[in-house]
Amino acid sequence: MNKSAAHRTIDGIWRIESPRIIAGLARRVRDVGLAEDLAQDALIIALERWPESGIPDNPGAWLMTTAKRRAIDHLRRSKVRDQKYAELGWEIERQYEPDWDEAIDDPVGDDLLRLMFTTCHPVLSAEARVALTLRLLGGLTTKEIASAFLVPEPTVAQRIVRAKRTLAAAHVPFEMPPRAELPARLSSVLEVIYLMFNEGYAASSGGSWIRPMLCGEALRLGRILAEIAPAEPEVHGLVALMEIQSSRFKARIDKKGEPILLMDQNRALWDHLLIRRGLSAIERAERLGRAFGPYLIQASIAACHARARTASETDWVRISALYDALSQIAPSPVVELNRAVALSMAFGPEVGLEVIDAIGQEPSLKNYHLLPSVRGDLLMKLGRTQEAGIEFKHAAALTCNEKEREFLLRRAADCAID
Amino acid sequence: MRFMMIVKATQDSEAGVMPSQELFDAMARYNEELARAGVLVAAEGLHPSSSAIRISYPEPGGKPAVLDGPFTEAKELIAGFTLIEVKSREEAIQWAMRMPDPHGLGEGEIELRQVFEAPELTQDPEALAKEIEMRASVTRKPGRE
Incomplete structure (x- = not known):
């Protein structure tokens, strides 16, 4: 060799x-x-x-x-x-002496779980958590992590060194979080995985729509977590969400690299194996018989799309109800925006427009390109093309993704023709 | 990237002889290990070819010929497959090497095949590294090197 x-x-x-x-x-x-x-x-x-x-x-x-x-x-x-x-008479802490004879085997994955809780510890910044998790649990090199995030290698190296130092300085113990802290700590782990996935799925900057490596890593970590923490419905919810979103990779972009909206995708190109995995992860979560958390609700929404054989078969009434539930337990302007879309599909564009106009003044959405983009879409459906064109142009000016900008400008141009 | 580990059929698998308890346990352990590493996508075993049918097109453009199993040449048949999702070809090979000898008796054979993916999904680290280089050279200010 x-x-x-x-x-x-x-x-x-x-x-x-x-x-x-x-x-x-x-x-x-x-x-x-x-x-x-x-x-x-x-x-x-x-x-x-x-x-x-x-x-x-x-x-x-x-x-x-x-x-x-x-x-x-x-x-x-x-x-x-x-x-x-x-x-020399200095006071020192007694050194911990490990029992090396005890088998290092970890049959139930407890060590891995402890490691995940540690690399996703809330004392670390979000980006430090992601980098450290990719490095220690994904086995990725700093170079690979840097590539995935399109940042220079020394930046990642430094991020990791600093993260390790922070953990040591904070005396973060390598153990399972106490019961009372468990929900918060688990949600920190899920957040890191989903952050990683989203960074890959909808690359917020740059010319590429999907950064597959990060999605793959996130999915892998989620699948590991589902095996070592199988009693947590939100874990399965997150895995289901990622499986179903990943099932659309091949259908999301056309040959020129342009995005294809969910409703226009060729469903034959969806990965039905991943859809099946996603649906069975949802079933696994449901069998646990606990209340739906935000990931499980989002997965259930994704499943509504996945189950529809054609776009026209989509159960928008159910999706609207799921968004209602999501806006109850995890309210955010972005959820409202999605709820508006679902309502407009279920009950007509004017119903959606009402919800959008109610959140239109939300300061956190001031620079969010999807708000004018969706508003433009609804206005177009209502035949108000001139107003729609203005919204698309506004959205184009706000997005950081070059491909998306071109797409929005094309829609604006279409409005001008009408 | 996705790989398919194809387990070839043997005289035993074709005869419908179930694997020994020992092999059964070893396979279960192996699959569990794949799942715990987050790489398992699917694993299925197939019925012997005695219940299979084969559709062939002896004449281009002509009618298909339908042939009932069993088919001879066990080595050309498959008995099952496992789909895994891994980072590299080498990782796939390492996993395939760890699969228990599927049948023993000197007949076990596993074939490893890569699954086609959308071009976007094969965007490899090297291509990404080039992208970063390009970005760095664009943002670098002239005269500071």
């Missing part, structure tokens, strides 16, 4: 093994930053040795054993240092 082929193979192995190794080590050394450094040490040794010696039969166990040895060395060194400090 030549060196670069060996490195690619090791990369594949790392992707599979690293989250488990880091999670297992973190439980031992109680510091995710240190755990990742130790795991990286083991990776470097593998990269040096394996191209010569060949890949071991059980590469995961090899990496774990090597990382464990590094950890023991590290703890011994700090113990010696602590003893020296003690001789």
Whole structure:
């Protein structure tokens, strides 16, 4: 095996093994930053040795054993240092001595779950949580993360270093959150995953509509979470939402890279396997018999579209009802905007326009391009093309996505023709 | 990217002989591991070809010929498949290597095939890296290098 082929193979192995190794080590050394450094040490040794010696039969166990040895060395060194400090009469905290004999196995995924709770800890900023999660749970390199977010590599590297430091400084323990904190902590994890997905799904800047790598990572993390935290309906709700949204990838863009609206998509291009997965995730959530949270409601809305064989079969009345429910438990101007669209489809454009005009003065929507875009759409349906054209132009001026701007300007031009 | 791990048929699978409990357990464990890693998309086993039908077109433009199973040449048939979603070809290979020998008896064979995807979905890290480079060179101010 030549060196670069060996490195690619090791990369594949790392992707599979690293989250488990880091999670297992973190439980031992109680510091995710240190755990990742130790795991990286083991990776470097593998990269040096394996191209010569060949890949071991059980590469995961090899990496774990090597990382464990590094950890023991590290703890011994700090113990010696602590003893020296003690001789000098300095007060030190007693060093935690892990029980290395206990199997590092994590059959129920508790370590992974702890790791997710840690990398998504609320002491970290949203972007730090996303970067750290991709790095520690996705096994992505800083270079890959930088590519996905279209930012320079040093920016991501710094973000990760700072995040680890923040966790250490805040003495964030590597354990399951106490019961009382669990709902808030879980929603922080879900938020990170959905943020990641959305960044990929509707790239808010740049010329590309979908950044597939981030969507793939988010979906993978969601699917992992659904396996290790199966009793949480919102986890399945989020997974369902992502599965169903992902099912539309192939149908979302035409050959020229222009966006195709949901109602105009070729449904034969939808990925029916992902739709089926999404629908069964919703069923899994429903079987838990608890109240619907925001993700499950959004997934149920997505499912209404997924179930309709043609756009005209869409159950807009049900979608309107689901948006009503969503605006009760998670009210936001954006939800209102979507509710307006659903109502207009179910009961006519003037009903939707009423809701839109009620939120039109909302300061948080002042620069939100979808508000004039939707308003323009409804006005057009009502035959008020001149007003519609003004709205589309306004929307075009607000969007940051070049493709979307072209699209809106075309719609504005169409209004002028009428 | 998505890969299909295709398990080839053997004399046993074609004869409808169920796998041993040991193999059954090993496969269940393996599938669980795939699910826990978030890479499992679908896994299905197929009935033997004795209940299959084959539709062929011996004459271009002519009527199809319908042939009832069973079909010979077990190695050309498949007994099941597992779809996985992974980051790289190498990751797919690593997962495929971990699948238990599907039949033992020296006949086990797994074939790994990549699934076609929309061009947008194959946008690889290299292409993205180029995009970043391009952006950086656009935003870089002249005379500061």
